[in-house]
Amino acid sequence: IWAELLGLDRVGRHDHFFELGGHSLLAVRLLSRLSPAVGVEVPLSTLFARPVLCDLAESIVEDLSRADRKDLPAIVAVSRDEPLALSFAQQRLWFLAQLDEAGTNYHIPMALRLTGRLDRAALQRSLDGVFARHEALRHVFVAPDGKPRVRVLPADAGLPPVEHDLCGRADAEAALEDLCREEAHTPFDLSRGPMIRARLIRLSHEEHVFLLTQHHIVSDGWSMGVLVRELGQLYRAFAAGHDDPLAPLGIQYADYAAWQRQWLSGDRLQSQARHWREALSGAPARLALPTDRPRPAQQSFAGAGVPVVIDPALTRGLKRLASQQGTTLFMTVLAAWAAVLSRLSGQDDIVIGVPSANRGRREIEELIGFFVNTLALRLDLSGAPSVAQLLERTRRTALAAQEHQDLPFEQVVEIVKPQRALDHTPLFQVMLAWQDAAVERLDLPGLAVEAVGNAYDQVKFDLELSLGESGEELAGKLHYATALFDEATIERQRGYLLALLRAMVADAGQPVGRIELLSREERTYLLEELNRTEADYPSHKCIHELFEAQV
Incomplete structure (x- = not known):
């Protein structure tokens, strides 16, 4: 294994x-x-x-x-004759969608430029194949009596892409941008579906842009990897004149949803609920970060991002530190991020949201569906801990959270009952997403495939740090709510994180609170340039004369 x-x-x-x-x-x-x-x-x-x-x-x-050996409960297929239940995660998103039916904050967009000779028939068969293979993509959500249920669209319904031909147009690139923007911001109708759609934009005979958008209620980051991998396998087979090469799936997402509701009950449910009640009891309702503008009365989801790159030398140092302290790279970066947030806010009790893939069952690893859960990790920076002590605290917190990751976040919120407000999200306002899995690239024979546009204009939280291994370095982005922060502020925060990581690698015994975060330039600006208040004045005059002149 x-x-x-x-x-x-x-x-x-x-x-x-x-x-x-x-x-x-x-x-x-x-x-x-x-x-x-x-x-x-x-x-x-x-x-x-x-x-x-x-x-x-x-x-x-x-x-x-x-203990006696026992078979763990298997996920089995349930009858399709009865109405199908939503998973806990789907139920949460369905409820949020009812509050904002025109919202696009839970879209998962993908835009790829395809250069070369595209076999459009093979692409169409591949899309149809994935759509038929994964039942979750055919889910629609109906609520005739106010209680949501899943209805499944026919497997042969197909997924034909909407086609646009910009070939020969002088304004092709501008039109392409408009189409990409329109696609990303067109809401889904959850009651009609489907929850996935495609567009194929022709720029020339051998250049196309392929847009694929899913609603989060039927997919997640891991699912994107499954979808991209299977699309590539199907396209390769169909373009070569072969049959579908994929082995049939044993279960579908609806089977998991039914199993989840049965499995997460009784003593297991009580144990998970008890953990989160104790872990988050008394946690601060809001992280008091200094912002460039007052927080709006209702949360804005407008966002932007700056790149974050941790060079190979520092990445190697972080791996050594993690190995010495019995942690992972994720735990090490989480500890550093919490320390930065603590310094910025003046709080030593920090709650950070962390997405968990929630794929702890072998049977669901190859499924497309909404499995991801969000864990609220509460980090304790009180008592002036050293780097090593903070890493140990972070390790314990992360492991305990992972072992109680099955309770859906919305249920955690209901259990903890934090103070609610429209201007911020409950329990935490900062996220750290770790991209552990190797990013799948769409592999289409005879075509060069590259991502189009990297605009990220929506966020769900005040700050969202996304990082993962990329070759020998760590790379990602720090996304932020533009209603609260300027880009220059976020660039400084990125610098604080990098400075703290370097210091952690240099000396794990030093107190985290004493690590210098400011660069020499910023320190000079704060202590010297802002304090240069001297001004010319007529020194030959007396003070009462200057006063009279001012009046």
Whole structure:
């Protein structure tokens, strides 16, 4: 199992999971395979405590000796004769959609430029194939009695792209921008569907732009990887005159939704609810970040972003630090981000939202659907912790959250009952999204494929830091609400994060609160330039004469 997930030919009994390239998401996938194989649930904390293969095996043997082997409940197909239930996550988004039917904040857009000879028939068959294969993409949401239910569109309904021909037009690029903007901002009708749509824009005989937009209620980031991979496999097969190469799926998203409602009940539900009630009790309702403008009475979702790049040398240093402290890269960056937010806000109790893939079951890894959950991680920076102490606190918090990740965020909010307001999101206003999974690229034979436009003009929170490994470095973006912040402010915050990460790598024993965040230029500006208040004045006159002149 280790070799399969880590992409290795061989794994030795004394090998260390994280030193072989394991990370948080791979750890979750490992346990989703391991638990059914051995018959006991293996907590994530066990893998972090005993990451060497033989030690982990010994721990599992100890667990087996204390408990009877039992098969974990399987996800099975449910009848399609009865109305299908929404998952907890779908139910939350459906409710939000009723409050803002014209909203586009939960769209998942993709725009790709295709250069080369496009086989349009193969592309159409590929889109139809994915649409038929994944039932979630055919979900529509009806509520005749006020209670939402899922209705499934026919598998043969197809997904024909809307086509536009800009060939030969002088204003082709401007028209393309307009079409991309129109596509991203056209709302879905949840009661009619489908929740996915495509456009194909022809710029020349061998240049097209392909737009694919999904509603988050049927998809998520992981699902995008599945969709892109399968579209490529189908296109390759159909363009070569072959049949569908994909193995049939054993279950569909609706089967998972039914299983989830049965599984997350009783003692398990109470245990998860108890954890979050205790973890978030008394947490601050709002992170008091200094903003460039007053917070509007109602939250604005207008946003922008600045790139964040952590160079290879610093990335290697962070990996060493994580290995020495028994954490992951994600936990290390999370600790640093919390420390920056603490310094900016003057608060030592920080809550940060973290998306969790929530794919802890082997059966759902290849499904398209809305599985992702949001975890509210509460970081304690009180008592002047050192870098090492903060990393240990962050590690404990992250592991506990992962082991209680099944309770949907909306239910967590209902349990904690934070103070609600229209001007900010409940529990947290800052997000850290970690892109653990390798980003799938659409691979179409005979075509060069590249992303079109990287505009990100909507945010769900005040600040959203998105990072992931890209080659030998960490790269991503820091998105921000433009109603609150100027770009220059966010660029400074990016600098604070990089400065703090460098200092953490240099000395894990130093107090986090004493790490210098300001660059030499910013320190000079604050202490010297802003304090240059000298001005010329007529020194030969007395003070009462100057006063009279001023009057």
